Amino acid sequence: MADVEQVIIVGSGPAGYTAALYTARADLNPLVVEGFLWGGLLQQTTDVENYPGYPDGVMGPEMMQQFRDQAERFGSRFLTDQASRIEPGADGEPHTVWVGDDAYRARTVILAMGAEHKKLGVPGEEELAGRGISYCATCDAAFFKERHIVVVGGGDSAMEEAIFLSKFGSKVTVVNRRDEFRASAIMVDRAREQENLEFLTPYTVKEFLPGEDGKALAKAVLVHAETGEERELPMDGAFIAIGHEPQSEIVQGVVVTDGNGYVLTEGKSTRTDVPGIFAAGDLVDHTYRQAVTAAGSGCQAALDAEWYLRDNPAVPTPASLEGTGDLAEAQWEPAGR
Numbered sequence: 064m065a066d067v068e069q070v071i072i073v074g075s076g077p078a079g080y081t082a083a084l085y086t087a088r089a090d091l092n093p094l095v096v097e098g099f100l101w102g103g104l105l106q107q108t109t110d111v112e113n114y115p116g117y118p119d120g121v122m123g124p125e126m127m128q129q130f131r132d133q134a135e136r137f138g139s140r141f142l143t144d145q146a147s148r149i150e151p152g153a154d155g156e157p158h159t160v161w162v163g164d165d166a167y168r169a170r171t172v173i174l175a176m177g178a179e180h181k182k183l184g185v186p187g188e189e190e191l192a193g194r195g196i197s198y199c200a201t202c203d204a205a206f207f208k209e210r211h212i213v214v215v216g217g218g219d220s221a222m223e224e225a226i227f228l229s230k231f232g233s234k235v236t237v238v239n240r241r242d243e244f245r246a247s248a249i250m251v252d253r254a255r256e257q258e259n260l261e262f263l264t265p266y267t268v269k270e271f272l273p274g275e276d277g278k279a280l281a282k283a284v285l286v287h288a289e290t291g292e293e294r295e296l297p298m299d300g301a302f303i304a305i306g307h308e309p310q311s312e313i314v315q316g317v318v319v320t321d322g323n324g325y326v327l328t329e330g331k332s333t334r335t336d337v338p339g340i341f342a343a344g345d346l347v348d349h350t351y352r353q354a355v356t357a358a359g360s361g362c363q364a365a366l367d368a369e370w371y372l373r374d375n376p377a378v379p380t381p382a383s384l385e386g387t388g389d390l391a392e393a394q395w396e397p398a399g400r
């Protein structure tokens with residue numbers, strides 16, 4: 064069995080990398096299981112204008128590279144792979160993070176898996192994903208040059224995507240289920256300033272349909288949210304930007320989550336209901352969901368983990384005591400909580 068780590072961080076957005084930075088600076092030698100697409104949702108974002116310290120803004124991927132570099136500078140180690148399972152240790156024993164067939168044991172685990180794009184869940188969405196339907200303008204905008212693009216949603220993400228897409232498409236139509244927008248006024252105003260951008264409200268999407276080839280997206284059936292009237296809207300591409308859901312599958316049944324899958328933590332701390340397992344960032348937060356708040360909670364999780372390790376010293380094992388002469392006096396009870 065491999066050595067027991069002090070801390071393993073699962074996930075790598077602003078929360079994960081900040082937790083890595085702090086635990087590395089606390090000499091805890093963190094191992095970050097960062098996923099294949101490290102950097103989280105910010106890897107799919109363009110300009111970040113609201114992170115303090117970047118007066119001219121910064122591109123999301125560049126910011127994540129900087130977060131990662133800073134954590135690495137103090138000794139964080141990275142595993143660019145996906146954690147598949149987490150097994151809590153019983154009675155203060157180390158926890159196990161599974162990555163494929165490899166088990167990594169750690170006295171503390173910080174969960175920072177973030178969130179992923181929410182689906183509408185309407186007919187045609189799954190079938191036409193990647194064939195006209197996308198969840199990432201930065202990734203796919205170039206496929207829709209001079210085409211009619213629809214953006215579904217009315218939050219800041221939808222506005223950001225729509226503004227970005229208006230540089231590519233001949234026309235962008237934002238479809239929102241209400242006449243009001245959840246997005247901040249400044250983002251709505253900026254969207255309104257785009258000459259080729261229009262709003263269609265209050266409509267919900269009932270269904271996406273392919274064209275005659277049966278393969279690529281060609282139109283959607285919309286329903287007026289108040290009158291129930293249906294209409295068809297032809298389109299070449301649709302970008303769904305209706306929010307996010309937590310990536311908590313691998314900890315379902317391991318730590319307590321709420322009805323929407325967000326990991327629950329104790330009071331203002333990052334402590335989950337399992338001693339030694341902490342959670343931070345969008346995995347926990349369905350209210351603020353900002354890069355800066357995620358980074359802040361990553362810092363809190365690192366400090367909570369550090370204090371847990373301080374207050375729950377490791378129990379010596381026969382292997383760690385071999386040759387020290389202390390073997391006979393060793394206490395074999397597991398560490399307290």
Ligand code: NAP
Nearest residue numbers: 183216217218219220221223240241245304305306351352
């Ligand atoms: P959000 O604020 O939760 O907005 C989701 C939008 O999608 C709302 O308009 C919502 O409508 C709509 N929606 C949700 N489920 C839907 C469904 N099933 N069918 C149709 N419409 C649906 O999510 P977000 O826009 O991703 O933003 C998340 C957070 O990130 C926010 O705090 C936001 O400020 C922040 N953010 C900031 C920036 C920036 O400042 N540059 C950019 C992106 C995101 P209702 O309003 O009717 O619920």
